[in-house]
Amino acid sequence: MFPGVDGFHWTFGHVVFLGLFFAVALTIFTTVVRAVWRSVEDFRSRRATAICWDLEFAGMPEAERCCRHELAGRVAERTCPNSFDCRRCAEYEKFAALPASSPATSFGLDYPAGRLYHRGHTWVRPESDGTYTIGLDDLASHLVGKPDSVELPEPGAAIDANGTAWTLRKGRNEVRVRAPIDGTVVETGGADRGWYLRVRPEGEPNLRHLLQGPEVTAWLSKELERLQIQLGAPDAAPSLADGGILMDGLMDAMPQADWDNALASTFLE
Template sequence: MLPWVYGFTWQTGNIIFLSIFYSVVAVILGSFSIAAIRAFRDLKPDRLDEIRWHFDFESLPEFAKVCRHAFTGEVNQRVCRNGFDCRTCKVHSKITGVPRITKSVYSEGEIPFGLKISANCLYHRGHTWVRVESDGTLTLGLDKLAEGLVWSQCEADLPAVGTRLHVNGTGWYFRKEASRARVLSPVDGEVIAVGGRKEGFYLKVNPGNDSDLRHLLKGLEVGPWMTSEVERLEMALGASDGAVSLADGGVLLDNIAANYPEQGWEDILALMLLES
């Protein structure tokens, strides 16, 4: 049946079969080769960050992908499909154009679970905050919930001054022994200074000309979002086949991770920092 086999004849049936067979083989090999070539081209830090975020976001459960406008009651039960990037979201641009009607249970500046929320900060879904300074630079830090999860002995592995950051790319790492957790960068820009826990901030960034911060949470959105994140944390800490009890009051412990020594530190922190 194949041309190199003794007795092969160029009959219509043989030609059809061969054409189909070789087409299928060509499609499989071609697709795989294209994937391999593209993968080779993807081996650049920025591109890898994009890919990593693509999978991390895709792996998030639906309840962790609630749209910011669902927190304030502007839309009903909407799930984000845009990687938390409101800058390119058509729904966001439509909603922000109409007057706000909110049913948020928190008023602006109110503090759920004893978590301090600064009124002059913008919040990223990966638990970082951004403060716009008077000179136009941005100061980046970790919010109180994530700070409570980071163990005191762990080290912050901050990028060098001059490093270029991208939204939802790698901001910095926390490392403890062989474990590490990645903090997502909330903004685009160039690192101009590094700090640490003691300094009260982790990075200072010059956003340059493109300081588009529309994707960051602010005002009335922050309270309900933080509440839902505390619930997500409770689920991560809870048993799998029992009902998760979601307390609607109380104050979070300062150092949550230290109070749950039996949990995988890396996993809990990574989950809250949106790493799958």
């Protein structure tokens, strides 16, 4: 194989054969090393979370990638091409200027107007000291009820929008709650305190990707409809109960339901 090793000959055929073999082996090796190197670079430059989210978003069903402007009735049908990141949407201004139509009710759920909402069912509230409080929205809280355990990041840890903010465990289910904004965690809360994280973003954050106003109830309506289908009996026709509000601790009340699928859709897995 190498000069000096028994069987090696300085002949044209031998050198060409081994030269080709080493070229191929080197190409394979370089390709894999390049993939590893680029992966390391992605983590170093903090692009990893955004890439992961883009990949996971691309794998989500089309029905769950519905544009906020479709939810708000501004366009008939539109699938989001920007991984729910309206900050990089070139058409945002055009659609946002159109009148929105949305249900007048919030279905008995508490969605205060002063908060902004992420599609992964978290809310964000700006505080006077420049920090932002993050919590689980009312629909998600009604579903999960009291979690068995919560794994929060340590103060000082950095979170990236659409990356994992914290983890909830309920029964056999583990839920990754997505961060609605970038920032550094300054304080942690919990289910009992009504909020989970307080973060300080670097500079003034652009919150255009978060839902607000009439978009929220329209999105909520769509989410409740999806849950009805996912949690209903497999052979039952979709039906909407008239009146009534979502009970608290739905996971405890319906232990046999397909929570694996429902939680994945709710928390954008």
